[in-house]
Amino acid sequence: MQFVDGGVTAPVGFTANGILCGIKAGRTKNDTALVFSEKPCTVAGVFTRNRVKAESVKLSMRHIADGRAQAVIANSGNANACTGVQGAETALRMARSAAGELGIPADSVIVCSTGVIGQQLPVEKIEAHMHELAAGLSKQGHEAARVAIMTTDTQFKECAVETLIGGKTVRIGAMCKGSGMIHINLGTMLAFVTTDCAISAAMLDKALRKSVEGTYNCVSVDGDTSTNDTLTVLANGMAGNSEITSEGADFDSFLAALDALNTRMAMKIAADGEGATRLIECNVHGAKSVADARALAKAVISSSLVKAAMFGCDANFGRFLCAMGYSGIAFDPDKTSIWFTSVPGTKRYFDERKPFSVHGEHSVQVFRDGVPLEFDEAEASAIMHEEAVEILVQCGDGDASGTAWGCDLTYDYVKINGDYRT
Numbered sequence: 424m425q426f427v428d429g430g431v432t433a434p435v436g437f438t439a440n441g442i443l444c445g446i447k448a449g450r451t452k453n454d455t456a457l458v459f460s461e462k463p464c465t466v467a468g469v470f471t472r473n474r475v476k477a478e479s480v481k482l483s484m485r486h487i488a489d490g491r492a493q494a495v496i497a498n499s500g501n502a503n504a505c506t507g508v509q510g511a512e513t514a515l516r517m518a519r520s521a522a523g524e525l526g527i528p529a530d531s532v533i534v535c536s537t538g539v540i541g542q543q544l545p546v547e548k549i550e551a552h553m554h555e556l557a558a559g560l561s562k563q564g565h566e567a568a569r570v571a572i573m574t575t576d577t578q579f580k581e582c583a584v585e586t587l588i589g590g591k592t593v594r595i596g597a598m599c600k601g602s603g604m605i606h607i608n609l610g611t612m613l614a615f616v617t618t619d620c621a622i623s624a625a626m627l628d629k630a631l632r633k634s635v636e637g638t639y640n641c642v643s644v645d646g647d648t649s650t651n652d653t654l655t656v657l658a659n660g661m662a663g664n665s666e667i668t669s670e671g672a673d674f675d676s677f678l679a680a681l682d683a684l685n686t687r688m689a690m691k692i693a694a695d696g697e698g699a700t701r702l703i704e705c706n707v708h709g710a711k712s713v714a715d716a717r718a719l720a721k722a723v724i725s726s727s728l729v730k731a732a733m734f735g736c737d738a739n740f741g742r743f744l745c746a747m748g749y750s751g752i753a754f755d756p757d758k759t760s761i762w763f764t765s766v767p768g769t770k771r772y773f774d775e776r777k778p779f780s781v782h783g784e785h786s787v788q789v790f791r792d793g794v795p796l797e798f799d800e801a802e803a804s805a806i807m808h809e810e811a812v813e814i815l816v817q818c819g820d821g822d823a824s825g826t827a828w829g830c831d832l833t834y835d836y837v838k839i840n841g842d843y844r845t
Contacts, residue, residue: 424680426687426776430565430581433596434619436461436661439564441571442556444548447500447538453571455549457556458495458615459525464657466492467628468533469635471652477504478514479534480651486518486530490624492657495615496521496549497535499574499600503544504536504650513546520550524557535613535653537574537600565598572600572613575839580691582775586680588673589664593620595677595684599654601644601692612692614639614654616684620677621660622667629670630678631656638685641717641827643725644696645836656681687775693724693828694771694811698835702771702811703733704781705827709818715752716818716825722750723814724829733812734831738763738803740789743814757793758819762786765809773811781813792819 432439437460441453466487470480486492496517503510518532525532536544559567569579583596601612622630631654639654660666667673694702705723710716723729726746732739740761747754766783773779787803789796806812 424584424586424683427583427585429583429596430569430598431458431596431615431617432562432565433583434594434617436619436659437617438560438562439568440556440559441567442552444552446498446545446548450500453567454500455498455556456568456571457521457560458568459560460493460657460659462659462661463491463493464659465490465622465624465627466655466657467624467631468653468655469631471649473648473650475505475650477502477536477651478506478510479503479536480653482514482518483533483653486533491531492533493527493531494521494525495533495535497572497613498549499572500538501542501544502536502538502540502651504540506543509543513544516546517549520553524553533655537572537613537651540650569598574600575697576600576695578695578772580688582684582687584680584684586676588620588676591662591664593662593664594618595680597684597688599688599692612652614688616656618658619662620658621662621664622658622677626667626674627656627658630681633678634681634685638682638689641721642689642693643829690828693830696830697839698833699830700833701733701831703814703829705814707816707818708824709820710823710825711821713823713825716823717827718750718752719747719754720825720827722746724827727832730829730832733807734833736804736807738789738807754818754820760788760792760817761790762788762815763803763806764813764815765806765811767809769809769811771810781811
């Protein structure tokens with residue numbers, strides 16, 4: 424398996440485009456994206472657990488219920504959430520407009536929106552540009568599409584991997600957006616995954632749900648779960664492998680590649696948290712189960728006090744233990760040890776095609792088997808000043824491990840969200 428260029432258009436048969444429709448006043452970047460497969464696809468998706476769901480989410484949940492889809496239309500600048508009957512009609516109009524240009528049924532279109540909640544989306548602006556959007560679909564269009572879905576993101580987020588399945592070269596590509604309203608309650612962002620692998624809708628759904636638990640569901644920026652969270656996977660089968668219809672070696676290979684891709688994307692979201700200055704990775708080892716390890720790691724990276732300490736480069740490890748203590752997971756604090764580690768010079772915005780690790784030899788232990796240690800505060804601060812920092816926790820309760828990703832909490836987070844709407 425290797426990382427390759429191309430994002431959502433890396434797999435065979437997929438094209439994309441992004442243009443500016445003028446949805447939000449003052450925006451100069453693309454605001455509407457289209458992804459299309461030349462052949463119908465099996466599809467799987469997971470959506471927000473927020474009881475308040477955007478109209479696009481409600482529509483897309485219905486459209487993928489039969490396990491088939493062929494295109495995604497997504498806009499930024501307006502969430503089309505809390506918009507009632509008019510908003511529902513707007514989402515349907517987006518699907519119909521895209522379908523008309525692509526020559527496919529409207530229920531084969533996944534619709535996604537992101538941006539301000541509680542304002543009607545001017546869908547006529549999207550409809551007026553739909554011909555241009557569809558006419559510009561291309562293999563290079565992932566570059567325009569990846570920008571069109573951004574809101575407060577400062578970096579576009581895409582990735583693609585290539586692997587062998589059943590003797591055939593299979594590619595999986597992705598683009599996503601997410602910077603604020605990110606929390607570990609489903610994949611909290613918009614994410615679009617494409618693949619040319621031949622895989623049944625049932626097995627695609629199984630792979631997606633398995634992968635999400637250890638990747639997107641292990642990210643938190645600010646503890647807020649959006650109304651619009653959507654993660655979908657389209658598989659058109661054009662790689663020519665024998666269709667994956669059950670678990671086995673081919674399914675395992677597909678899942679491994681999907682995990683590798685989704686892990687990179689989850690880390691990119693955490694690294695680009697609103698106002699963030701550093702990526703935080705918490706690795707918990709020695710837990711009773713993987714679920715326990717992940718839950719403990721999630722509690723640490725979700726804590727506002729931990730995140731503030733990371734911003735201040737303050738090795739206040741008591742906050743980590745406190746967060747673990749209210750996680751609901753049984754562990755023995757007297758058998759727990761904690762380190763900070765980092766790799767000097769590592770940037771949180773990493774090249775998705777190259778190896779990347781937060782774990783480094785530059786480390787300082789601050790807590791051992793329930794006892795605080797004397798440590799060099801200056802050394803600890805230097806480690807924490809890097810843009811990518813690991814919190815390493817060793818428990819004494821079992822042999823399972825888990826990872827979660829977050830970012831620091833800065834003054835700029837408040838500045839960004841204090842006047843987000845106005």
